Each structure stands twice: as structure tokens, then as C-alpha cells.
Amino acid sequence: MRRADRLFLIIHALRGRRSAQPARRIAETLGVSLRTVYRDIADLQLSGVPIEGEAGVGYVLRKGADIPPLMFNADELEALVVGTRFVRAFGGERLGRGARAALLKINAVLPPDLRERGRRTRIFAPELPNRIEATGLIDRLHGAIQARTVLLLDYRDQHEAVTRREVEPLCLAFWGGSWTLGAWCRLRADFRSFRPDRIATLAETGQSFEDDRTRGLEAYLRSVGAEPDER
Structure with missing residues (x-):
């Protein structure tokens, strides 16, 4: 568990309680040691969170000072x-x-x-089993983007002709009804936008690529008319 998540959950465990919460119970809930709980509570107190109490007695949020960590209208x-x-x-x-x-x-x-x-709220986005998102392909492309893994694609064009492309995947964009994969295409030596639904086969080459200034994400965004700070 990330430390930020742990601190959040400690505050949540103390929120709205009238009696002191023993550190041991917090430790059991989070699956961490007592020492970790003591250290986290001390850090929260130093950062200004109004937690009162001590080891062996328990902890509470000071009455009247229970400030919510999230404020939304x-x-x-x-x-x-x-x-x-x-x-x-x-x-x-x-x-x-x-x-x-x-x-x-x-x-x-x-x-x-x-x-x-x-x-x-009455705005819904139904999860349907027959969409491309349910196939795992978007997850695979997303993972390759994050890992900077070169991909080998058999790609169908609009006339159903298939070409083999070795690409450096840079980003995914969702247009409301379809996805595109922004990438540097090694075959064309240029940026290309591929539709995942036209990828016939996909394989990882085992190669990785660097975030090159001339053919990385920011250069791709400029090539399609989007400034990097518009992401």
C-alpha cells in the first residue's frame, strides 16, 4: 500500500469517532506494524492534522477540527x-x-x-462485452506506451490491405466512438495514427525506445496540431 493511501485511510479511520481508536486496531486494519502507525500519525500531526492521543491510549481527531480532505460542490x-x-x-x-x-x-x-x-446522476456509460475495450487490446497498448516498448503490428488499411508495421507507441486518443494510437512508424519514418480496431495482430518485439525530442510525444502532438500543454 502506498504511504499516501495509508495516511488517507488513517484519517478516515479516525473521522467522526467519539472514542479513541487504538493504534493496534488501525495497524490490523491496514496490515502494517504498530511502529508504522505511530510514525504515520506523528507525521500527520507535524503536518497540521489535528490528531490527539498517545501510544497505548489511542487517537482521535480533535473535536470541531475534523476538516474533510476533499471538498467538492x-x-x-x-x-x-x-x-x-x-x-x-x-x-x-x-x-x-x-x-x-x-x-x-x-x-x-x-x-x-x-x-x-x-x-x-442520470448520465451513464454502459460497459458492454462486444466493444474493443473488453478485448484487452487497449490495456496492452496502454502498457506498451508506459513501458516504451516497440510493437509489431499487422495493420489493415481502409481497403483491407495488410502491412507489417514496427511502431513506437506514444499515446492513445478516444474520439467518442473510436480510438487511435499515436505512434512513430519505423516503416514510414514518420508519425502515424493507427486505429486499434484495424490491428489484425500485435506482438511485443522486446525492444524499447527512448523519448526522442524529434519523434516523441510532444513532437507527435505538434504534428497533429495539438500543443503539448493542451493535454
Whole structure:
């Protein structure tokens, strides 16, 4: 568990409690040692979080000083809920799991009225098994982008002709109905945008590539008319 997540969960464990929470119980909940809990609470106290108590007694958030770590108005919350729904439907399996986890954390610290407002939003993004996002291909492309792994594609053009392309994957873009993979194509020695639904086969070459200034992400974005700071 990341330290940032652990600190967040410690604050959540103390939130709204009238009696002191023993450090041992917090440690058991988080699956960490007592020493780790003591150190994390000391760090939170030093950073200004109003936690009172001591080892062997327990800890509470000072009454009247329970400040929420997240502050959203109703429109911001609805945007987050709708956004996570779209990520779950179109972002691939890995990001979909992340979106679910993020929404659970947000809901954990919201007051009931805002939590209910988020549940009532009527904008949906159904997750369907027949879309490309359900095949795992978007996850594979995303993973290759992050790892800077050269890919070998058998790619169909609009006339169904297949060419073999060795590409350096740079980014994915979702256009509302379709995806494109932005990449440096070694065959054409230029930037190309590939549609994942036209990839007949995909394989990792085992090679990696560097983020070159002349053919990396920022250069690709400029080539398609998007400045890097517009991401």
C-alpha cells in the first residue's frame, strides 16, 4: 500500500469517532506494524492534522477540527462520478479498476447529501462485452506506451490491405466512438495514427525506445496540431 493511501485511510479511520481508536486496531486494519502507525500519525500531526492521543491510549481527531480532505460542490462531484463511469466503460480493464477504487475513496469522505447526489446522476456509460475495450487490446497498448516498448503490428488499411508495421507507441486518443494510437512508424519514418480496431495482430518485439525530442510525444502532438500543454 502506498504511504499516501495509508495516511488517507488513517484519517478516515479516525473521522467522526467519539472514542479513541487504538493504534493496534488501525495497524490490523491496514496490515502494517504498530511502529508504522505511530510514525504515520506523528507525521500527520507535524503536518497540521489535528490528531490527539498517545501510544497505548489511542487517537482521535480533535473535536470541531475534523476538516474533510476533499471538498467538492455538487457539480464537481457529479463530474467525477460521470467521469469514472466513462473510464470504466472506455478506459480498459486496468484503468476501470482504478476508477472504481477512486470513487470508493471519494464516497468514503463525502457527507450523505453529496454522496446521494452522485448516485442520482442520470448520465451513464454502459460497459458492454462486444466493444474493443473488453478485448484487452487497449490495456496492452496502454502498457506498451508506459513501458516504451516497440510493437509489431499487422495493420489493415481502409481497403483491407495488410502491412507489417514496427511502431513506437506514444499515446492513445478516444474520439467518442473510436480510438487511435499515436505512434512513430519505423516503416514510414514518420508519425502515424493507427486505429486499434484495424490491428489484425500485435506482438511485443522486446525492444524499447527512448523519448526522442524529434519523434516523441510532444513532437507527435505538434504534428497533429495539438500543443503539448493542451493535454
